[in-house]
Amino acid sequence: MGTIASLQLPGEIPFSPLRQEAERIYKEVTDNFSAWDSSSALSHINQEAGHSSITVPQTFSPLLSRTLIVAKQSGGAFNPLVGPLIDCWGFHGRKDGEIKIPTDEQLEKIKPLIQFDQIQIKGQQIGLARKGMQLDLGGVAKGYAVDRVWVALTQRNVESALIDLGGNLRCIGESKKGRGGWNTAIRNPFRRRDLVASFLLHPGEAVATSGNYERFVEINHKRYAHIIDPRTGHPVEGTASVTVIAPTAEKADILSTTLFVLGQKDGMRFLEKYAKDCDAIWIPDTPQTPTLFCTKGINKRDFNSSWKTVILASST
Ligand code: AMP
Ligand code: MG
Secondary structure (H helix, E strand, O other): OOOOEEEEOOOOOOOHHHHHHHHHHHHHHHHHHOOOOOOOHHHHHHHOOOOOOEEOOOOHHHHHHHHHHHHHHOOOOOOOOOHHHHHHOOOOOOOOOOOOOOOHHHHHHHHHHHOHHHEEEEOOEEEEOOOOOOOOOOOOHHHHHHHHHHHHHHHOOOOOEEEEEOOEEEEEOOOOOOOOOEEEEEEEOOEEEEEEEEEEEOOOOEEEEEEOOOOEEEEOOEEEEOOEEOOOOEEOOOEEEEEEEEOOHHHHHHHHHHHHHHHHHHHHHHHHHHOOOOEEEEEEOOOOOOEEEEOHHHHHOOOEEOOEEEEOOOOO
16 A cells, blocks of 8 residues: 554564565555555456446445545545546556646546446446546545554454554554543654654544645646546645544544545534544644644543644534
8 A cells, every 4th residue: 555554562472473464455445445456456447447347245335325425525525536637636646657737628538437426336337437537545545554553453352453554544442441542643844864743542443544744746837636636637725734633543543534625614514513523633834824724532541742832612
């Protein structure tokens, strides 16, 4: 998945079997959902777009169906067919080596390829209606993978753990008896090595961050985030990072990407309507006036930051 995985297990338990189990799960998720590996199930679906359906492993359709729910709820801010736009902007590395801003005409041509109601799911058969359509579950697969490891460890009676896959975290129990969970932190999007805020993850909870500093392309000295607003065809500007705390890592992952696209105002509306059980922290792309915009639930998490912190009022 092009990132680093870590597993913290503070108890005195045999580590190797758990590590092996986590590695097995991460490999399975990559085999199913990787957009980079041309032999993954997802790549097979993309290769057959406009042709035929592919029989996928059992776990594939449920995850895809759940992402389609968020795609609809968010009015297409999250779009699992974002692949052709990602390609067009060169986020997966352009074959011709040259990076240019796509023309309006090019973006217009891609529009029919990102209509997510044209994904056909019939049980374990998945097909894309048009040639050129490309599934990309990069905004949700890591969180999903973390949940799978979380379930596996819980079933093996692990009582305390922190699972981290490239900034998608979920905890089991407490880091130490009496802590009330696991203390976690948010990176400074303007100086990656620094942390800007810390807070408590309650037992079982997850957190994910989408940031414009993780993956980007530079065109004419301007940085373009790897997250695209499918409604405009352009990379999202104005936001440096969005962190979401949620009951599961899949939810935290998909919502961090979704809220990055929606921005603060529409993002708050979305949370109030569809995800009341989540908290979010937006950092606007204003390094001169660094500010954190947080939902009010953050106050119940020993939240600490030296930056200016604004608690967002409800949108209604
Ligand atoms: P994340 O780091 O979880 O925010 O995921 C970013 C990844 O999600 C990108 O690298 C793309 O693969 C994919 N992506 C980018 N924009 C969108 C979008 N609007 N909807 C769904 N997936 C997206
Ligand atoms: Mg995400």
